[in-house]
Amino acid sequence: MIERTLCLIKPDATKRNLIGAILSMIEGKGLTIKALKKLKLTKEQAATFYIVHKERPFYNDLINYMTSGPIVAAILEGENAVKAYRELMGATNPENAEQGTIRKTYALNLEANSVHGSDSPENAAIETAFMFSGLENC
Ligand code: CMP
DSSP states (O other): OEEEEEEEEOHHHHHTTOHHHHHHHHHHTTOEEEEEEEEOOOHHHHHHHTGGGTTSTTHHHHHHHHTSSOEEEEEEEEETHHHHHHHHHOOSSGGGOOTTSHHHHHOOSSSSOSEEEOSSHHHHHHHHHHHOOGGGOO
16 A cells, blocks of 8 residues: 655754765665655654653653754655655664664664654654645645
8 A cells, every 4th residue: 555654864864964875775665755854843843743752751852862953854655655664764773673774774872763754654644744734745
């Protein structure tokens, strides 16, 4: 089934000039970039985006990290895009990620793990609507 998912390239990766390399891995996997932009989240925006993690001990650090530099947001489309992109990202902790995944290749640690991907089609719809307007999405 053709799906859409949200990709974020996080501050550790944008700071190391890895935007092109990561987008290239995504396109190489057969996923199509339907929308794309670079932005810097405010604390309030980051807190809202990660609201599901509000009770987790790493929440405040995560907000600080995600607002420490620019991010890139992209809508990806393709066959089973949510699962396909999660496989390409690899495990949340890069120490556990498979060879050839984005996180194994580029992530620094569990927090600075270079990329985010929606974990379900339902959350993909919520996250893409948060990051993009209908006008930007083609
Ligand atoms: P992400 O997939 O964007 O979702 C939540 C983020 O919190 C995760 O990637 C990591 O960047 C960060 N994080 C920091 N510590 C942890 C942790 N202990 N478990 C899961 N995620 C963590």
